[in-house]
Amino acid sequence: xxxxxxxAYTFQQGLRDGVPIGLGYLSVSFGLGIAAVAAGLSPxxxxxxxxxxETSAGQKAGLDLIAECLPLAEGLITMVLSQLVINxxxxxxxxxxxxxxxxxxxxxxxxxxxxxxxxxxxxVASTKREKVGIRYxxxxxxxxxxxxxxxxxxxxxxxxxxxxxxxxxxGLMLYxxxxxxxxxxxxxxxxxxxxxxxxxxxxxxxxFIPFFDFLSDGLxxxxxxxxxxxxxxxxxxxxxxxxxxxxxERKEATI
Amino acid sequence: xNQPLSMTAGHLALYLAVMALVTYLIRMIPFTLCRKEIKxxxxxxxxxxxxxxxxxxxxxxxxxxxxxxxxxxxxxxAVALTLAFFRRSLLTVxxxxxxxxxxxxxxxxxx
Numbered sequence: 001x002x003x004x005x006x007x008a009y010t011f012q013q014g015l016r017d018g019v020p021i022g023l024g025y026l027s028v029s030f031g032l033g034i035a036a037v038a039a040g041l042s043p044x045x046x047x048x049x050x051x052x053x054e055t056s057a058g059q060k061a062g063l064d065l066i067a068e069c070l071p072l073a074e075g076l077i078t079m080v081l082s083q084l085v086i087n088x089x090x091x092x093x094x095x096x097x098x099x100x101x102x103x104x105x106x107x108x109x110x111x112x113x114x115x116x117x118x119x120x121x122x123x124v125a126s127t128k129r130e131k132v133g134i135r136y137x138x139x140x141x142x143x144x145x146x147x148x149x150x151x152x153x154x155x156x157x158x159x160x161x162x163x164x165x166x167x168x169x170x171g172l173m174l175y176x177x178x179x180x181x182x183x184x185x186x187x188x189x190x191x192x193x194x195x196x197x198x199x200x201x202x203x204x205x206x207x208f209i210p211f212f213d214f215l216s217d218g219l220x221x222x223x224x225x226x227x228x229x230x231x232x233x234x235x236x237x238x239x240x241x242x243x244x245x246x247x248x249e250r251k252e253a254t255i
Numbered sequence: 256x257n258q259p260l261s262m263t264a265g266h267l268a269l270y271l272a273v274m275a276l277v278t279y280l281i282r283m284i285p286f287t288l289c290r291k292e293i294k295x296x297x298x299x300x301x302x303x304x305x306x307x308x309x310x311x312x313x314x315x316x317x318x319x320x321x322x323x324x325x326x327x328x329x330x331x332x333a334v335a336l337t338l339a340f341f342r343r344s345l346l347t348v349x350x351x352x353x354x355x356x357x358x359x360x361x362x363x364x365x366x
Contacts, residue, residue, distance in 0.1 A: 052275035083277040094286030114283035168322040169357035176352030183339035195304040196311040203312035228308035233300035
């Protein structure tokens, strides 16, 4: 009731919570900028991609696909499929997050703010004590978005002006960050470890075994990811977190 | 600056539009329409594992061909794996990987 007038958190609180995310994004997107230039794109196109997507794995897969230069129809279909699979987790996050929002989140605001759902923003917004309003969410998304765009542009410019050898080595930054994202949870959870190992094995098999040459790189990525995640989900089901059950009960109570 | 010759500006624009649109719709549709939790344990688990599987498959074996030569890529990968194993930050791992690769490249140039 009071949520309609007063939101639990201010725009400034959102801005503040977004600072560490934005700093992290600055470095990840720097690697994406380098990758975009390596794929033959201009810094402005790299910036455009980051400003219209804001997702690291999806953008990297998209860049690889653009660089692969498949026939148009095949390339576009692969693009749709790969973005669907890679970014499917945002659907789950959106559903989960939508139960932690207050009444200020009307349908038009949801349509607008859905754009800023990323792994980190989801993690911060959905673990706030009180339900989150549009002011806080706008603030939370702002600095990460700026960091994402600025990092991409800087990376792309660096990639354009630095010599070939340095550029190749900087290209390792993005892969290094991917490794840094994967390894700690893989040490902790056997399901993650299994999914990663199977995905790497399949990806290498698709790449090195001549029999699989008919698969484009984009399609090989999709198949490796879907098979690995599905088998891991069968062998190591993730128990539903208590927080989610708590919120779904709360939601039913309010109805 | 140097777009591949086989990709025209029109095709590139199509690719970029499709990429942005699909990514947006995946975020927007469930966020706006569904307000229920996903109940299926399998589907939830699948979605939880997808990011790690994607990153794993995207990194290997591509990482070995990212630099100018295989030895520098292997050096970078080894440093990244080691630093990540000891839970260093994203930036540390990234800088360490590219730094190791660059050091080896320069070393091989001098030899």
